[in-house]
Amino acid sequence: MPTITEDCIDGFQQYYARPPERPKKKSIKQMIYDEDENSYFGRTIESWAKIGIFYIVFYVVLAALVAICMWAFFQTLDPRIPKWTLDRSIIGTNPGLGFRPLPPVEMVESTLIWYKGTQHENYKHWTDSLDDFLAVYKVPGLTPGRGQNIYNCDYNQPPPRGQVCDVDIKTWAPCTKENNYSYHKSSPCIFLKLNKIYDWMPEFYNTSTDLPHNMPENLKTYIAEIEKTEPHKLNTIWVSCEGENPADQENVGSVNYLPVRGFPGYFYPYQNSEGYLSPLVAVHFQRPKRGIIINVECKAWARNIKHDRKDRLGSVHYELLID
Structure with missing residues (x-):
């Protein structure tokens, strides 16, 4: 009669016994289909069916939960009105100033506008860039709504609710496509635009007795x-462009602003109305000195626009070099 110790040893040896040797081909075949247990890859057909149904149900329920959460989330969003605006948004309440044309894509970090006025191919990039940028202004059908809600605004005639002000491109002459934006005359036009901030309303400098000390004298x-001749036009975000340094101020020459020297107040506040186009100011440099880099700084002026040269708040910098 075997003892308890012998039984333990026999059980241990049986448990850890090497499995019977099989040819490699037969082992692979048995792994795929085991005739003894009628299983495929270690599971019977019934077991595979159960686990398949489980995962199908699991992922269907998971997808349904995600869809419900996304639906609930999008119910809190308005496609036209941002959830966070002004001080509560990342953009804040201080609009930036942008300029066009921009340098080529491969020079994305550059702000230098450099060309030869006597060579069409040399300044073609700049005029083509302006053509592309201004296309939506020239063809109202390119905007959402196809220009159906455009209104001819004026200082005493703001747009009705749901309509947007027209931007009259005819007032930009000589800064027009037909005139090559005056690049061929070495007197280029630079277009300025104020970045859009939803529901932001400018506080205008609408009296000459309370202007900031650092505003250009001109x-x-x-x-x-x-103020004397057309006081109704004082509700404007004024614009100035001048050389950054004394030498630049001498070299930049006379500057003309078209159609007016600023962004009319009736374009504000921006409320993401269908077909809205930002107002533009065409800055015409009439006689900039040739063959030298001129640093130019443009600023937008309103009581609630702060200027910071380091962070480029309320202003924009670019350079002109005309050979």
Whole structure:
């Protein structure tokens, strides 16, 4: 009669016994289909069916939960009105100023506008870039709504609710496509636009007696003249462009602003209305000095627009080099 110790040893040896040797081909075949247990890859057909049904149900339920969560999330969003605006948004309340044309894509970090006015192929990039940028202004059908809600605004005639102000491209002359934006005359036009901030309303400098000390003198004089002759146009975000340094100020020459020296107040506030186009100011540099880099800084002026040269708040910098 075997003892308890012998039984333990026999059980141990049986448990850890090497499985019977099989040819490699037969082992692979048995792994795929085991005739003894009628199983495929270690599971019977019934077992595979159960686990398949489980995962199908699991992923269907998971997808349904995700869909419900996404549906609930999108119910909180408005396709036209952002959830967070002004001080509560990342953009904030200080609009930036942008310029066109931009340098080629391979020079994306550059702000230098460099060309030869006597060579069409040399300045073609700049005029083509402006053509592309201004196309939506020239063809109202390119905007959402196909221009059906465009309204001819004025300072005493703001747009009705749901309509947007027209941007009259005829007032940009000589900064037009037909005139090559005056690049062929070495007196280029640069277009400025104010970045859009939903529901932001400018606080205008609409009196000549309360202008900031750092505002250019020629702009102060311009505002004083408007105050005397056309006071209804004082509700404007004023614009100034001048050389950054004393040498640049000498080299930049005279500057003309078209159609007016700023962005009319009736374009604001921006409320993402269908077909809205930002107002533009064409800055015409009439006689910039050739063969030298001119650093130019343009600023937008309103009581609630802050300027910071380092962070480029309320302003934009670019360089002109005309050979």
